[in-house]
Amino acid sequence: MTDSTLRAAGAPIGACCPPIVTAALSEQDAEIMAAMFKALADPVRLRLLSRVASHPNGEACVCDIADVGVSQPTVSHHLKKLREAGLLTSERRGTWVYYRPAPGVLASLGAFLADTEKRGESEVP
Amino acid sequence: MTDSTLRAAGAPIGACCPPIVTAALSEQDAEIMAAMFKALADPVRLRLLSRVASHPNGEACVCDIADVGVSQPTVSHHLKKLREAGLLTSERRGTWVYYRPAPGVLASLGAFLADTEKRGESEVP
Structure with a gap:
C-alpha cells in the first residue's frame, strides 16, 4: 500500500501529513483495501491480530499466541496470510518468526471506515 | 451487533459512553466482526459503501449509484449483502429502497482497527 493510497483512505501518514479525505474511492484503492x-x-x-498487538513489545511469535484453539501450523498459516495482506510485518530471530502490526496500515483502514461513517452522518439533514 | 460488542471493539457508543478497550478479543466478538x-x-x-455515505443526505438508492461499472441487479445484490452484514440500513420509499450507513457500526470497526494498531505501538520499547 503506497502513501498516496493510504492518504486516499483518509489516514494520516507519518507525523507531517494531514489526513486527506476523498469523497469517491478509486478502483485501485478499493482493490487494495478489499x-x-x-x-x-x-x-x-x-483474534491473532489482537493478540499480537496486545503482546509485550507489540510483537509475538507463534510460540507466544498458540492458545486460540487451533493448531500451531494453523496459527502460522493465519499469521502468514495477515503478513501477505500487509497487515503484519515479520522478522526471523533464531528459531522463531516474530510478527508485529505493520506501521500505519490498521490505523489507515480504521480511518477509512470512520471517515465513511462521518460523511454519512454529516449529510443527514 | 450489541452495544457491549461494540464497546468491546473499542468504540464509543452514543454520546455518554467512553470507549472501552479490551486487550483480548472474545470469540463471539471476533465472529461478529469477521x-x-x-x-x-x-x-x-x-466503492458502493463510499458512494452511499458520500451521497446527499447520507443515503442513496440503486438508481443514484449504479455507475460503478456493474449492472443494477449486481449493485442491488451488493447493497443487500452490506445490509445483511449490518453495515447499511435500508428503507423502502415508493419504488426504491434507500440505503444509509448503519449508525455507529463503521466507526466501531474503525475504532477496533485503530485501537489494535495503537496497542501495538504503545508496547514498542
Missing part, C-alpha cells in the same frame, strides 16, 4: 479486509474476514485471524 | 469484514472484502462493495 484484499486487506479479506484477510480480516476470519475470526481466528482477528 | 462477518462484517467479509462484507467489506469486495472492491465493488467498498
